[in-house]
Amino acid sequence: MSRNVLLIEDEPNIIEAIRFLLSRDGWSVHTHANGSDAVAEVARVAPDLLVLDMMLPGRSGMDILRDLRADAATADLPVLMLTARGQTRDRDMAEKAGVSRFMTKPFSNAEVLSAVRELIGEKDAR
Amino acid sequence: MASLNLLVSVCLGYVALLFLVAALAERAAAMGRAQWLRSPLVYTLSLSVYCTGWTFYGAVGYAARSGLEFVTIYIGPTLVMIGWWWGLRKLVRIGRSQRVTSIADLLSSRYGKSNGLAIGVTILCVISVTPYIALQLQSIALSLSVFTEEDATRTMETGAFWAAIGLGIFAILFGTRNLDANERHHGVVIAVALEAVVKLFALIAVGVFVVWGLAGGMGETLARIDVSEIGQWEVHGGRWTAITLLAAAAVICLPRMFQVMVVENEDERHLRVAAWAFPLYLLLMSLFVIPIAVVGLDLMPQGSNPDLFVLSLPLSQGNEGLAMLAFIGGFSSATSMVIVAAMALSIMISNHVVMPIYLSTRSGQGASISGDVRHVVLLSRRIAIAAILVLGYLYYRLSGGGAALAAIGLIAFAGIAQILPALVGGLFWRGATRAGALAGLSLGFAIWVYTLLLPGFGANGLLPASVMEQGPWGIDWLRPYALFGITGMDTIVHSVLWSLSLNTAVFFAVSMMTFPGPVERLQGAQFVNVFDHSFGPRGWSGSVAQSEDLMIMSQRILGPAEAQDLFQREAERQGARGHLPEPTPAFLETLERELSGSVGTATAHAMVGQIVGGSAVSVEDLLAVADESAQMLEYSSRLEEKSAELTRTAAQLREANEKLTQLSVQKDAFLSQVSHELRTPMTSIRAFSEIMRDEDGLSAEEKARYAGVIHDEALRLTRLLDDLLDLSVLESGQVSLDMRSGQLTDVLDQAVAAALAGTTEGMAVHRRGVDEAVALYTDLDRLAQVFINLIANASKYCDAARPELTIRVRNLGDRLAVDFLDNGSGVPVHARALVFEKFARVSGDKAGGAGLGLAICREILERLGGDIHYLNDHSGGAFRVILPKAHAMAAQ
Known part of the structure; x- marks a missing residue:
């Protein structure tokens, strides 16, 4: 059974790269490029895992994460957050908000893949 | 009598001896070996300057004429010395603590350092004492005449003349030898003491000769006295009281008495000895007066x-x-009086009359106290002494001597006694005021002159007989000898009664009606409470009780904790029990230093002095205090200024800090932005390069596509870095402009071509060549960069179906406007304010710019002296570039 992953990211080339990687790994990849209606998109797609960029047009990834954690349906959803800003302050804030994994751009493809696999494994273990 | 020459020789020899003794004493004092000079005995003997030639010769004459009444002259001083020694002690204490130089100085000092009062007292003293000096000259002349039978008058005149000159020289030599702040004259004092011994010895010798040599023993003498008229105790109550009072007043107020008793006093404790020893001396002096008078008669x-x-x-x-011995005794009496009196008067004249005039004529030149002024003081004193002796001699010659002079002693006493109310009032009554003292003194002095001095010259002397008999203008109750119609009174009693009682009454009344000034009030307190404030005879000292006062004062100034600490430490150092130390000189010095740190030296000194004494507060101290206060006021106002300045600086700092914080936040945001802008293309590059490296089954098409992405993103990175460096150079102001002449239209041509090159969808560009015919002198490449940016932006962001750009050139007077207007939806209103900021991309911007283009445009135009802003009144995108005409003109 193919697992659903939702990628919320606004940079087209990065979307393409991640889609390529995860598709190869057997994921069913949905993408979304806007922050403002991202929460609704999560509800619609109901992914097994969410890859979330922090700087998005419309709404920041941090706010989206908080909203998701506040909702019982998505409180346990594994979230891999990506950021190009790379400040420790952002990492701290994300961890407080309940991020599952935090990753700074540019990342290595292997890192992303292993992180996604681990998060799904953890979810299955529960 | 052939002995006249011998007599003169003896006189000269005696004077030479006095010179020698005085000179030796001066030298000993200068060398600090004058301990024996500072004995109570010398002090007591110097007081004998009270006994003048008038007393030496005149007492016998007085007894021969009026019986025992002469005793009053001795009773007065005796009563003062024995009954009022505590009052004298107060006087001496004040004299020392205030560094008083004369009786005039004392009154002036007490009544607020009034020089007017000092001048008044000086005049009164000169008028009273000059006839008295004449009396001494007469006594010398008279005694000389006894030794010569022929031409007595000529002998007397020459004698008086040479006596005046000799005495003047002596007084000048030893009275104005140097300037001492304390006005002490050791040489004069020791000479006077020696003369005291001589005159006592001489009088007793004559007495012994008369009683045992002539009368045949004590019993015989007493028998002679019993049968004599003058032996009767015929006490005339009024006169006795009046003369006793005058003598008592004289011993305090006479300038020469004040000089030896207060000014020349070395040690306050000497008064205790003098209190019994001086009356004893007077007793010895008077012992043989009656026997000599009786036997003589x-x-x-x-x-x-x-x-x-x-x-x-x-x-x-x-x-x-x-x-001869008797003559030397009388000579001693006369000379000591003249010398001391002339010296005392000269000090008063120089200090209160000459110096104020001299200083006021030299005011503004900043008179240097040390050099020339000192010379002027000494010179003025020498002249004053000479003048006083000349006056005395002239008075002697003009008054014709004889009977007119005989009464002058008492008349002088009565004049001097006018000082008494102001003096005693000033010592014991804080309410006494300068106005009161002046009023009392003036009135008493006037009454004395009118009722005693002027009539003393005899009928038709200085007052016409008519005035004497009928009163001035016939006003009966103003007759000099019968004021207010009271007749039948002894003239002395009459004058003393009226002058002193009215003097006292007016002094009290006026004092009650007037208020003392601040200096006066302070001096009043210093004088009246001198024993509360001042110290013992030498140095700083005090009791633990004063320590408590000092502690209270120090707490107020230093703060309780610090003051306690200071006292505690000192107490421990002294090993004293309790927390209060003895106020030792060392501690007081330390304390004064500590206090002066807070309140200034003068104030600290005055405050410590107030409690412990030592140096009472003088006017100089007060002025220094006032000066310090002024300085402190100025200092505090400066502090206030400083504090206002500090407040301003603090506000500026806060502002700067806020700016810095803002800048820091901006910098953080900028770095964060730069990081983001750099990492994003790098993410794509890394991801695709890894894909191409790791994935085997990529199609050629995929490979080409991914390589294309990597290439594009690498270009994007390069652009970003270019922009960042460009901006950094522009912002740092280190950009070098390449100013050249050119045509606006050419720059625009170049910009349009560059901006639209490679764009697929064509954008129509409307221009008007006529308007663009403007010559420029500027950095043409930089200007083209701005234009390219704007045109490229329009091309990227214009969302119209058929994008159009209008380039419009407007003449704005001294400036030139180049507008770039497109037909799209323009920049959203909320973003317009930020559009020129770095990384300020309008949301949804997908055109791939880093958001630095407009920021760079703004920086460039700032360097070129122009401006760029968004035009709000246009529906589409609308940027206006403004160029200063100066650049345009420069090209023409």
Whole structure:
């Protein structure tokens, strides 16, 4: 059974790269490029895992994460957050908000893949 | 008598001896070996300057005429010394603590350092004392005449003349030798003490000769006295009281008495000895007066001058040696009085009359106290002494001597006594005021002159007989000898009664009606409470009780904790029990230093002095205090200024800090932005390069596509870095402009071509060549960069179906506007304010710019002296570039 992953990211080339990687790994990849209606998109797609960029047009990834954690349906959803800003302050804030994994751009493809696999494994273990 | 020459020689020899003794004493004092000079005995003997030639010769004459009444002259001082020694002590204490130089200075000091008062007292003293000096000259002349039978008048005149000159020289030599702040004259004092011994010895010798040599023993003498008229105790109550009072006043107020008793006093404790020793001296001086008078009246021919019995009795018996001794005694009495009186008067004249005038004529030149002024003081004193002696001599010659002079002693006493109310009032009554003192003194002085001094010159002397008999303008109750119609009174009693009682009454009344000034009030307190404030005879000292006062004061100034700490430490150092140390000199010095740190030296000194004494607060101290206060006021106002300045600086700093914080936040945001802008393309590059490296089954098409992405993103990175460097150079102001001449239209042509090159969808560009015909002198490449940016932006962001760009050139007077207007939806209103900021991309911007283009445009135009802003009144995108005409003009 193919697992659903939702990628919320606004940079087209990065979307393409991640889609390529995860598709190869057997994921069913949905993408979304806007922050403002991202929460609704999560509800619609109901992914097994969410890859979330922090700087998005419309709404920041941090706010989206908080909203998701506040909702019982998505409180346990594994979230891999990506950021190009790379400040420790952002990492701290994300961890407080309940991020599952935090990753700074540019990342290595292997890192992303292993992180996604681990998060799904953890979810299955529960 | 052939002995006149011998007599003159003896006189000269005696004077030479005095010179020698005085000179030795001065030298000993200068070398600090004058301990023996500072003995109570010398002090007591110097007080004998009270006994003048008038007392030496005149007492016998007085007794021969008026019986025992002469005793009053001795009773007055005796009463003062024994009954009022505590009052004298107060006077001496004040004199020392205030560094008083004369009786005039004392009154002036007490009444708020009033120089007017000092001048008044000086004048009064000169008027009263000059006849008295004349009296001494007369006594010397008279005594000389006894030794010569021919041409007595000529002898007297020459004698008086040379006496005046000799005494003047002596007084000048030893009275104005140097300037001492304390006005002490060791040489004069020791000479006066020696003369005191000589005159006492001489008088007693004559007395012994008369009683045991002439009268035949004590019993015989007493028998003679019993039968004599003058032996009767005929006490005239009014006169006795008046003369006793005058003598008592004189011993305090006479300038020469004040000089030896207060000014020359070395040690306050000497008064204790003097209190009994001086009355004893007076007793010895008066012991043989009655016997000599009685025996003289019995033995000497009828009509002999009883004033000269002391001389004529031994002479009549052929005892020339004794007569010579008596003469030397009388000479001593006269000379000591003249010398001390002239010296005291000269100090008053120089300090209160000459110096104020001299200083006021030199005001503004900043008179240097040390050099020339000192010279002027000494010179003025020498002249004053000479003038006083000349005055005395002239008075003697003009008054014609004789009977007119005989009464002058008492008249002088009465004049000097006018000082008494102001003096005693000032010592014991804080309410006494300068106005009161002046009023009382003036009135008393006037009454004395009118009722005693002027009539003393005899009928038709200085006052016309008519005034004497009928009163001025016939006003009966203003007759000099019968004021207010009271007649039948002794003239002395009459004058003393009216002058002193009215003087006192007016002094009190005016004092009650007036208020003392601040200096006066302070001095009043210093004088009246001198024992509360001042210290013992030497150095700083005090009791633990004063320590408590000092502690309270220090707490107020230093703060309780610090003051306690200071006192505690000192107490421990002294090993004292309790927390209060002894106020030792060392501690007081330390304390004063500590206090002066807070309140200034003068104030600290004054405050410590107030409690412990030592140096009472003088006007100089007060002025220094006032000065310090002024300085402190100025200092505090400066502090206020400083604090206002500090507040301003703090506000500026806060502002700067806010700016810095803002800048720091901006910098953080900028770095964060740069990081983001760099990492994003790098993410794509890394991801695709890894894909191409790791994935085997990529199609050629995929490979080409991914390589294309990597290439594009690498270009994007390069652009970003270019922009960042460009901006950094522009912002740092280190950009070098390449100013050249050119045509606006050419720059626009170049920009349009560059901006639209490679764009697929064509954008129509409308221009008007006529308007663009403007010559420029500027950095043409930089300007083209701005234009390219704007045109490229329009091309990227214009969302119209058929994008159009209008380039419009407007002449704005001294400036030139180049507008770039497109037909799209323009920049959203909320983003317009930020559009020129770095990384300020309008949301949804997918055109791939880093958001630095407009920021760079703004920086460039700032360097070129122009501006760029968004035009709000246009529906589409609308940027206006403004160029200063100066650049345009420069090209023409």
